[in-house]
Amino acid sequence: MNLSKIFDISGSALSAQTTRLNTIASNLANADTASTTPEAAYRARHPVFATVLQEATGAGQSTGQPAASVRIAGIVESQAPAIARHEPGHPLADENGYIYLPAVNTVEQMADMISASRSYSSSVDVLTTTKELMLRTLQLGRG
């Protein structure tokens, strides 16, 4: 009987979704950051999730039931080219009068943010239920 593993699993999900929310916040915050060259323009970041199969731990635990938590395998930068905008009056404009804006799609980021916050609250629900069950298990035989 091991409910405590659920805390690890859902905890890893919470941390992964937090990282996702962080990158989204950074993308949205930098959506309007102009730069002089296309290379210097901010690139949108996206976390890559990966499953971690936990080892079948300890005696009494039979094989074949690997519980799986999540980890961030890495954060990739978007390869979408920066958007050139002709703004000769801009202080950062190059000799041709262009500034370069990051290719961040705000609507896409907002949708991603909602998805991340939904997943986050899912895991919180799982944690709450598990906590209640554990507390009830501890009360066993007292009633």
Added chain:
Amino acid sequence: MSSITDRALGIHTQALEVASRRLELLASNIANADTPGYKARDLDFRALLNQASNDQAAARITTTRAGHIATTPAAGGLGGDALYRVPNHASLDGNTVDTQQEHAVFAENAVRYQASLDFINSRLSGLRKALKGE
């Protein structure tokens, strides 16, 4: 566990174990809802419980020496593999978790767990009353 509590608690300890392992798997599914390529898994509660009750009824071969090979998968453990869930709709990144479905199954399983706990609790208080002789 001694035979008296074993007999008194019956199938409920096994049910509790199956439910807790199943909760763990379902939590994994929900945690990996956004992981590309993750395949949702679940246990067949009924099949595992049937197996557990058959194990209980059948005579067990005891291991009396260190060299003997145990007949059960692990001490008190229940065998049976986690099965893969058949997805209702395929997702492009190969993930087969349906969060709503997993939530529903998780909730149902939490109730099963609580039911088993309640059963064990009432059996225990019954035993206690019998011992007190009131």
